[in-house]
Amino acid sequence: xxxxFGIQTVVVVGSGNVxxxxxxxxxxxxxxxxQVCSQDIHHARDLAGELNADAVNSCSKINREADFYxxxxxxxxxxxxxxxxxxxxGIVCHTSGITAMKVLEKFQHCGVFYxxxxxxxxxxxxxxxxxxxxxxxxxxxxxxxxxxxxxxxxSVFVMDxxxxxxxxxxxxxxxxxxxxLYAEAEDFLKxxxxxxxxxxxxxxxxxxxxxxxxxxxxQTGPARRGDLTTIEKHLEMFKDRAELKEIYRIxxxxxxxxxxx
Amino acid sequence: xxxxFGIQTVVVVGSGNVxxxxxxxxxxxxxxxxQVCSQDIHHARDLAGELNADAVNSCSKINREADFYxxxxxxxxxxxxxxxxxxxxGIVCHTSGITAMKVLEKFQHCGVFYxxxxxxxxxxxxxxxxxxxxxxxxxxxxxxxxxxxxxxxxSVFVMDxxxxxxxxxxxxxxxxxxxxLYAEAEDFLKxxxxxxxxxxxxxxxxxxxxxxxxxxxxQTGPARRGDLTTIEKHLEMFKDRAELKEIYRIxxxxxxxxxxx
Numbered sequence: 001x002x003x004x005f006g007i008q009t010v011v012v013v014g015s016g017n018v019x020x021x022x023x024x025x026x027x028x029x030x031x032x033x034x035q036v037c038s039q040d041i042h043h044a045r046d047l048a049g050e051l052n053a054d055a056v057n058s059c060s061k062i063n064r065e066a067d068f069y070x071x072x073x074x075x076x077x078x079x080x081x082x083x084x085x086x087x088x089x090g091i092v093c094h095t096s097g098i099t100a101m102k103v104l105e106k107f108q109h110c111g112v113f114y115x116x117x118x119x120x121x122x123x124x125x126x127x128x129x130x131x132x133x134x135x136x137x138x139x140x141x142x143x144x145x146x147x148x149x150x151x152x153x154x155s156v157f158v159m160d161x162x163x164x165x166x167x168x169x170x171x172x173x174x175x176x177x178x179x180x181l182y183a184e185a186e187d188f189l190k191x192x193x194x195x196x197x198x199x200x201x202x203x204x205x206x207x208x209x210x211x212x213x214x215x216x217x218x219q220t221g222p223a224r225r226g227d228l229t230t231i232e233k234h235l236e237m238f239k240d241r242a243e244l245k246e247i248y249r250i251x252x253x254x255x256x257x258x259x260x261x
Numbered sequence: 262x263x264x265x266f267g268i269q270t271v272v273v274v275g276s277g278n279v280x281x282x283x284x285x286x287x288x289x290x291x292x293x294x295x296q297v298c299s300q301d302i303h304h305a306r307d308l309a310g311e312l313n314a315d316a317v318n319s320c321s322k323i324n325r326e327a328d329f330y331x332x333x334x335x336x337x338x339x340x341x342x343x344x345x346x347x348x349x350x351g352i353v354c355h356t357s358g359i360t361a362m363k364v365l366e367k368f369q370h371c372g373v374f375y376x377x378x379x380x381x382x383x384x385x386x387x388x389x390x391x392x393x394x395x396x397x398x399x400x401x402x403x404x405x406x407x408x409x410x411x412x413x414x415x416s417v418f419v420m421d422x423x424x425x426x427x428x429x430x431x432x433x434x435x436x437x438x439x440x441x442l443y444a445e446a447e448d449f450l451k452x453x454x455x456x457x458x459x460x461x462x463x464x465x466x467x468x469x470x471x472x473x474x475x476x477x478x479x480q481t482g483p484a485r486r487g488d489l490t491t492i493e494k495h496l497e498m499f500k501d502r503a504e505l506k507e508i509y510r511i512x513x514x515x516x517x518x519x520x521x522x
Contacts (some may be wrong), residue, residue, distance in 0.1 A: 098491055098494070117462055117463055118463060118467060118470065120473070120474065120479070122473060123469075123473055125466065129462045155458075155459070163455060166449065166450065166453045166498065167455060167459060169495045171446075172483065172495065173442045173449075173505075173509075174443055174460055174463055174464050175464075175467045176483075176516070177442055177508070178439045178464075178467055179476050180480065180515070180516055181442075182434075182471050182479075185434040186477075188427065188430075188431055189428070192424065193424075198392040198418065198428060199431060200472055201377075201387075201391055201392065201416075202377060202378055202379060202436055203468045203471060205384075206435065206468070207439075207465050207467070207468035207469075208468075209379065209384065210443050210464060212383060212384055215443035216447075218440050218443075219437070220436070221433050223437065230336075233359070233426070234433065237427065237430055246511060247438070247511060247512075247515070250508060251437070251438045254441070254508070255437070255441055
């Protein structure tokens with residue numbers, strides 16, 4: 001059964017950051033990337049060139065004989081792409097944390113292949129570290145996806161839609177909101193004529209710290225120690241910045257509640 | 262003038278993380294640590310042993326002939342230590358971001374030597390990366406502190422109390438609040454039976470990303486792209502978690518406002 005699904009050839013739909021990073025990683029494991037499909041043929045060609053693959057700009061031109069179809073397109077486009085694709089016998093997966101496998105149900109073999117990481121154009125990500133969250137339409141397909149995922153990463157998890165959504169929202173907290181705090185801190189320093197590069201070592205160390213200790217143990221600061229005098233001073237510094245003041249109040253209230261009630 | 266203040270010998274007051282990390286770094290630059298002073302003689306001895314220094318448990322026993330006195334004690338204790346210390350001719354500095362240099366005014370030569378980083382007991386910090394923020398009671402003392410700081414770090418800034426306080430509060434955002442987001446995300450995964458280690462690569466990459474691009478460019482997520490459907494789903498997932506819901510609402514509102522108004 002597993003042999004029947006053995007993955008050797010891949011079609012990549014999408015040409016963004018996720019498509020690029022995953023396709024390059026798949027190529028490195030020895031797979032052949034047959035095609036890159038993107039509405040924008042220039043984008044398709046750029047990525048296909050790197051992968052020694054063909055470029056196509058329409059789902060109707062997709063090679064029907066591939067073993068694995070990776071739909072790495074924006075969440076809202078997954079259903080559209082699935083509808084446009086020809087029937088294929090290979091395994092069709094999307095890479096989204098918030099989309100049900102069900103949108104791919106027209107395909108006999110389908111699944112989810114969700115990398116829990118943020119990818120950027122000009123940064124090489126270490127794929128071997130990335131947690132891959134997989135789901136499949138059958139145990140046989142699941143086995144094949146597992147085999148594929150462990151070639152890419154040492155961190156592979158089987159999970160359903162409900163769990164994937166929870167992981168995704170946790171990612172919003174530690175990525176989107178954390179990054180927004182970085183942006184707010186940077187703006188505040190800039191507006192006060194201070195060098196924003198001073199933030200970087202602290203940002204890195206704050207992140208690195210939770211590899212060795214739980215964030216609960218790592219928690220420090222005025223709210224953690226119940227230092228109301230410093231808290232008052234800080235709020236005063238934000239008197240002309242309603243947004244920062246609101247963020248400061250909420251966190252301080254919640255940290256005080258957690259550690260001092 | 263600079264020669265008169267040339268620093269060769271150091272007394273460290275305090276035995277916590279800041280005291281330990283800075284004292285070890287000072288030792289590595291070739292300085293002699295004469296004493297470690299801590300109310301708790303066992304703590305003083307532990308650190309002094311590492312530094313080949315003497316341990317004392319009272320400010321009255323402090324060596325009066327050192328060139329540099331580093332007061333790395335909790336903010337609330339700096340004034341107390343200063344009051345108890347004998348008059349000395351060396352430079353007396355505290356290491357606090359939120360304490361005025363004024364609390365050391367009884368000393369002829371004083372200053373601030375504030376490392377903008379979080380230090381932990383069991384993690385080696387790369388001091389050469391840490392921004393040192395310095396202030397001094399005179400230009401001559403400032404020159405000496407600059408010379409000392411550049412031996413420790415490639416990142417040295419002269420700033421006054423008002424600027425230091427602003428930097429400190431920016432640190433609260435990118436360290437304390439960010440860490441609280443990590444803790445909340447971890448709790449949420451735990452409560453849902455998911456492996457918290459899945460968060461670590463994303464946490465690290467989110468931090469590392471802002472070395473190459475501004476947090477403004479790095480901002481992603483449902484609020485950034487104005488994806489109200491996903492936002493509604495996320496809020497629904499937090500229906501039994503008032504704290505998380507509050508945090509989610511505030512960030513989402515502010516990110517929507519910043520990018521979509």
